[in-house]
Amino acid sequence: xxLGVLVSDYRNMEDTLLRLTADTLxxxxxxxxxxxxxxxxxxxxxxxxxxxxxxYALLEDIQTRGLENEIDGRVKSITYNDLVDLIFGEYEKxxxx
Numbered sequence: 234x235x236l237g238v239l240v241s242d243y244r245n246m247e248d249t250l251l252r253l254t255a256d257t258l259x260x261x262x263x264x265x266x267x268x269x270x271x272x273x274x275x276x277x278x279x280x281x282x283x284x285x286x287x288x289y290a291l292l293e294d295i296q297t298r299g300l301e302n303e304i305d306g307r308v309k310s311i312t313y314n315d316l317v318d319l320i321f322g323e324y325e326k327x328x329x330x
Contacts, residue, residue: 235259237324240266240281249330250284259287259324261316262308267294270308278305291316 236255240246241264250260260281262270269279270290282288282305292310295301304310311319320327 234326235324237261237319237327239263239327239329240269241329242266243268246330247280247284250281257287257324258285259289259319260285261311261319262288262290263294263316264291265298267291267298267300270295270304271300272303272305282307289315289319 234255235257236253237259238250238253239261243265246269262281267290269281270288272278286307288305288308289311290304290308292312295304295310
């Protein structure tokens, strides 16, 4: 199964993400969830980014928070149109946490 997970909060999500299983897991960062994509001052990244190689962040939310130049290179910035394509074309199931 292909599972898309929308993450909209910056609180710790590792426990929830660790319990999810799927053949393909995509993590889509929206709202305050985009802070997980930010490169930290000490060089460490959010553990959320370690869960999947399929990482996306909503561009409008990145821009709203002024993070355009601070996003981890593994995270692909997407538009709302891209988000709709992912939800309806790429993933069989989508959840929001």
